[in-house]
Amino acid sequence: MLRKSSPLLAWAGLFLFFLFSVSEAFGLDRPTGDVILTVTGNVSQTNANGRAEFDLAMLEKLKGRTATMQTPWTEGQSQFSGPLLREILAAVGATGQTLKIRALNDYVAYVPYSDGIELQTILATHLNGSPMSVRDKGPLFLIYPFDLDPSLYNEKYFSRSVWQISEIEVR
Amino acid sequence: MIGRADIKPHRLGPVSRMTMLLQISVVFLVIGLFYLLVDISHRYSILQNGFRENAVWSIYQLDRESRKFLEALHRLAEDHDLSPASTRAAVTRYDIVYSRIKTVEQGRFDINVRADTDIAKGVMAIKALILENQPLFDQLSTGTRVPDESLARAKRNLDGLLCLTEELLTYTNNAASVYRSDTRADLSSLEMRSAVLIGLLVVCVGCLVYSLRRQLKSMQEAGTRLEAMADRLNAAYLDAEAGNRAKSQFMATMGHEVRTPLNAILGTAELLQLATLPPSIASGVGTIRRSGEALLEIINEVLDFAKIEHGNLVTETRAVDVKEVAAAAMEMIRGRAVENGNEVTLDIDPTFSGENVMTDPTRLRQVLLNLMSNAAKFTSDGVITLRLYDTKGPGGSAIRFDVRDTGIGIDPANLGRLFQPFTQGDASISRRFGGTGLGLAICKQVVERMGGRIGAESRPGEGSTFWFEIPRIACSENAGATENDLMEDGEVMSAPVPKLNVLLVEDNKINQEVATGLLRHLGQTVTIAADGLQAVSQVQAQSFDLILMDMQMPVLDGIEAAKRIRALGGRCATVPIVAMTANASDHDRQLCEDAGMDDFRSKPVSLSQLQELICSATEAQAVLPVPRIEEGDFQQRSEELVSVLGKHDFIDLLRHFFSDADGLVAELSNAIARGDFGAADRLLHSLRGAATSVCLQQLADQVQAMRERGPSDQGVSQLRDELAARRQRLAA
Numbered sequence: 081m082l083r084k085s086s087p088l089l090a091w092a093g094l095f096l097f098f099l100f101s102v103s104e105a106f107g108l109d110r111p112t113g114d115v116i117l118t119v120t121g122n123v124s125q126t127n128a129n130g131r132a133e134f135d136l137a138m139l140e141k142l143k144g145r146t147a148t149m150q151t152p153w154t155e156g157q158s159q160f161s162g163p164l165l166r167e168i169l170a171a172v173g174a175t176g177q178t179l180k181i182r183a184l185n186d187y188v189a190y191v192p193y194s195d196g197i198e199l200q201t202i203l204a205t206h207l208n209g210s211p212m213s214v215r216d217k218g219p220l221f222l223i224y225p226f227d228l229d230p231s232l233y234n235e236k237y238f239s240r241s242v243w244q245i246s247e248i249e250v251r
Numbered sequence: 252m253i254g255r256a257d258i259k260p261h262r263l264g265p266v267s268r269m270t271m272l273l274q275i276s277v278v279f280l281v282i283g284l285f286y287l288l289v290d291i292s293h294r295y296s297i298l299q300n301g302f303r304e305n306a307v308w309s310i311y312q313l314d315r316e317s318r319k320f321l322e323a324l325h326r327l328a329e330d331h332d333l334s335p336a337s338t339r340a341a342v343t344r345y346d347i348v349y350s351r352i353k354t355v356e357q358g359r360f361d362i363n364v365r366a367d368t369d370i371a372k373g374v375m376a377i378k379a380l381i382l383e384n385q386p387l388f389d390q391l392s393t394g395t396r397v398p399d400e401s402l403a404r405a406k407r408n409l410d411g412l413l414c415l416t417e418e419l420l421t422y423t424n425n426a427a428s429v430y431r432s433d434t435r436a437d438l439s440s441l442e443m444r445s446a447v448l449i450g451l452l453v454v455c456v457g458c459l460v461y462s463l464r465r466q467l468k469s470m471q472e473a474g475t476r477l478e479a480m481a482d483r484l485n486a487a488y489l490d491a492e493a494g495n496r497a498k499s500q501f502m503a504t505m506g507h508e509v510r511t512p513l514n515a516i517l518g519t520a521e522l523l524q525l526a527t528l529p530p531s532i533a534s535g536v537g538t539i540r541r542s543g544e545a546l547l548e549i550i551n552e553v554l555d556f557a558k559i560e561h562g563n564l565v566t567e568t569r570a571v572d573v574k575e576v577a578a579a580a581m582e583m584i585r586g587r588a589v590e591n592g593n594e595v596t597l598d599i600d601p602t603f604s605g606e607n608v609m610t611d612p613t614r615l616r617q618v619l620l621n622l623m624s625n626a627a628k629f630t631s632d633g634v635i636t637l638r639l640y641d642t643k644g645p646g647g648s649a650i651r652f653d654v655r656d657t658g659i660g661i662d663p664a665n666l667g668r669l670f671q672p673f674t675q676g677d678a679s680i681s682r683r684f685g686g687t688g689l690g691l692a693i694c695k696q697v698v699e700r701m702g703g704r705i706g707a708e709s710r711p712g713e714g715s716t717f718w719f720e721i722p723r724i725a726c727s728e729n730a731g732a733t734e735n736d737l738m739e740d741g742e743v744m745s746a747p748v749p750k751l752n753v754l755l756v757e758d759n760k761i762n763q764e765v766a767t768g769l770l771r772h773l774g775q776t777v778t779i780a781a782d783g784l785q786a787v788s789q790v791q792a793q794s795f796d797l798i799l800m801d802m803q804m805p806v807l808d809g810i811e812a813a814k815r816i817r818a819l820g821g822r823c824a825t826v827p828i829v830a831m832t833a834n835a836s837d838h839d840r841q842l843c844e845d846a847g848m849d850d851f852r853s854k855p856v857s858l859s860q861l862q863e864l865i866c867s868a869t870e871a872q873a874v875l876p877v878p879r880i881e882e883g884d885f886q887q888r889s890e891e892l893v894s895v896l897g898k899h900d901f902i903d904l905l906r907h908f909f910s911d912a913d914g915l916v917a918e919l920s921n922a923i924a925r926g927d928f929g930a931a932d933r934l935l936h937s938l939r940g941a942a943t944s945v946c947l948q949q950l951a952d953q954v955q956a957m958r959e960r961g962p963s964d965q966g967v968s969q970l971r972d973e974l975a976a977r978r979q980r981l982a983a
Contacts, residue, residue: 152359185316185347214346215353244347 108171111135116219117168117203121180121250124173132172136205136219142167145202149227152238153217160204160223165196168203169250180249181222181242184214189242191222193250199232200225203245217243270462273455280452287445306360310423313351313377314416320344321409328406331399338391345381345388352378367426373419380412499557506554507803510547511759517543518765521858525772530921537927556672556689558836559696566611566700568724573605573650574639576612578959580619581637585961586928588627593635593656595627595961600640608650609724614697618705621690622654622717630658633714642720649703649720656716661709669707670695694719748862751796752776756786756812757831758804766799769858773865783807787815790823797868800848802832802839810846817847827868908947909978912938916974920967931962950977 108127113135146161204221212218323341520540642651672692698705709715780786802809829850830843922931939954957966
């Protein structure tokens with residue numbers, strides 16, 4: 081099969097490989113829409129002044145999770161969906177022990193790095209299928225997998241469940 | 252000996268009442284504790300599962316965000332900084348406040364903010380203010396240019412927001428403080444209640460333990476008391492037992508002591524009767540003999556009862572023809588019944604078969620005799636019926652004996668007491684009729700021992716029916732053997748008695764005389780030994796055909812003497828030894844057998860018994876029963892006799908017989924007229940014996956039939972006719 085393949089196709093493949101390698105080497109894409117999340121601190125992949133900035137589209141491209149669960153802040157069962165925290169951390173090449181998560185109102189919570197890696201934690205962008213506005217605790221809401229592990233359902237994790245997230249500092 | 256105070260009535264004592272009360276309290280307390288536990292666990296689960304936001308914190312956030320929002324708005328409205336960044340900041344701040352008010356409104360809090368009307372009112376006012384300005388900020392967020400006056404109006408409008416949020420914050424903080432203190436009070440009351448309940452429980456358990464200890468102690472005391480009482484009872488029982496044993500011993504001794512002279516009296520009377528006496532003396536002797544027999548009967552009854560009371564009643568079981576036992580018993584009672592002018596009938600059910608029944612004939616006869624003699628005693632000029640029929644007893648088929656009389660009857664109230672010892676129908680009865688009052692008690696014991704039951708029905712003035720049942724146990728063997736046992740005295744009379752050399756071993760002088768008299772009458776050669784030792788030496792000195800051995804003797808008793816004689820060997824090892832004693836117990840019988848004696852007779856021994864003993868000792872000929880000779884055989888036998896004696900002598904013999912018979916019939920007639928049925932029976936007996944020996948079998952049968960029916964004038968005249976007819980035939 082390979083022997084029969086045309087030289088043109090081989091060149092195209094080589095080009096594509098090069099393109100990917102370059103984009104990886106040069107870090108993240110640049111956001112095209114409004115920046116909704118900024119990742120700072122120990123990150124190797126950046127796209128603006130040593131920071132990694134994300135718009136909604138970039139986040140939606142990352143591998144995510146959709147889960148239905150009960151939370152103390154919503155009525156009844158709610159469906160949350162959004163990128164996995166570990167995917168975001170991988171995308172920015174983060175290394176560290178703690179994530180300092182800041183909200184729009186300057187509320188700050190310190191989340192262990194392992195919570196992002198070991199748990200199926202997501203930064204929810206959608207609630208019940210609709211994007212979350214600031215008025216609905218958007219644009220990003222750190223949601224622990226309460227549906228997978230009921231033992232998480234306590235104040236310790238509630239206080240880490242930051243809403244209206246604007247920035248993550250990796251330390 | 253046993254105090255009344257020792258036995259406490261069984262009633263709930265104060266101790267057990269207290270225990271019961273405590274137990275109930277403990278149950279209630281445990282229920283209370285359980286409810287408390289449920290309450291605590293419920294509270295805990297609320298704490299665990301229902302996550303509550305901190306209301307004060309949320310409202311504080313609202314207040315803070317409102318402040319930041321107003322600052323941003325200030326930049327727009329007052330500073331006229333309408334750059335996109337400031338606009339965006341203001342819009343974001345508005346959105347945050349918006350989200351905050353929604354959180355306050357929807358969130359779940361530690362204190363119920365929606366139930367508190369003041370908080371709810373404040374929240375509503377803030378919300379209204381925020382929503383009022385929503386269109387402006389919607390516009391701003393889309394980047395539309397907003398007139399300055401709109402912004403200024405909004406600024407003025409929202410200036411009151413901070414006052415509202417501050418007020419709400421203060422109020423909520425106060426409410427939270429109140430809530431916290433309430434909760435604390437609640438908790439402390441819960442704690443108090445638990446403490447009280449547990450305290451009560453501890454007290455109850457303590458009391459319970461105390462009361463249990465008390466109960467245990469009183470139980471131990473009761474146990475000790477019971478033990479002491481048991482000891483006392485045991486001692487009392489042993490005392491009573493010892494007294495009873497002494498009584499029994501006394502009874503046995505007395506029985507022996509009384510029977511020995513009685514033996515002499517009866518024997519002497521019997522001897523006197525055998526001699527020819529003037530009629531006046533003869534009747535006196537008869538009275539002596541009858542009274543002696545009655546006395547003997549009473550003594551036997553008393554001793555029998557003593558034996559029964561001691562559980563020494565032994566019954567044997569063998570094949571018996573019940574009909575025959577009943578008929579024999581009836582005959583024995585007939586004389587006495589007829590004296591009172593009673594008619595005696597034996598009514599045997601046509602379908603009844605009395606053969607081959609396994610029972611004790613002696614005891615059966617004893618019971619029958621007792622019931623019938625009672626009937627005869629309490630009935631005059633009436634009818635006594637003995638009825639035999641099959642019935643169904645509790646344990647299967649049974650034989651029922653009804654003794655019915657037409658006597659004075661018994662009051663139904665007294666029927667139950669009849670079978671108890673020392674009891675008669677009523678006190679006047681014993682005065683009128685005498686008797687020990689033991690008869691029926693003995694009957695009851697005997698019948699029950701035989702596996703049967705006994706009872707009575709009666710109507711005063713009309714008569715009584717005494718009945719008993721014994722279980723019918725059939726046996727495969729022929730009951731023929733019993734005939735020998737049932738043979739009455741007279742039936743051996745006519746057999747020829749062999750002449751023997753008899754050794755009489757007897758210590759009592761009078762008994763020696765009586766026995767010697769009886770034996771001499773039977774034509775025996777008698778040698779007397781006064782004790783066992785003499786007997787042994789006599790046996791060594793000469794040879795005897797029969798030894799009659801008294802059991803209780805000085806120097807050497809009967810048992811030991813018998814053993815020694817047997818030990819001598821030779822002729823002495825086989826010579827028949829017959830024990831004679833007043834102690835007629837089964838144990839004695841066994842002792843005699845073990846000592847090697849051949850037979851056993853309880854004293855007083857009658858002439859006929861002696862005769863029987865002599866006959867059986869020789870084993871010469873069949874003694875019992877008298878062989879029955881049919882008319883044909885009679886011919887053969889009389890021919891034999893004629894050939895042996897010669898015709899002349901035989902006819903002389905017959906003549907002699909008829910003249911004797913005339914005399915006997917005359918005496919019989921006299922006896923009947925006197926009412927001496929015993930004498931009548933004996934006369935008939937002799938007549939029958941004589942008739943048999945001269946081969947007049949038909950006549951003998953007729954005499955026997957008359958004996959069974961009971962002697963009567965009509966019977967005597969029939970007998971006269973028959974004798975006359977026979978005499979004519981002889982003359983012809």
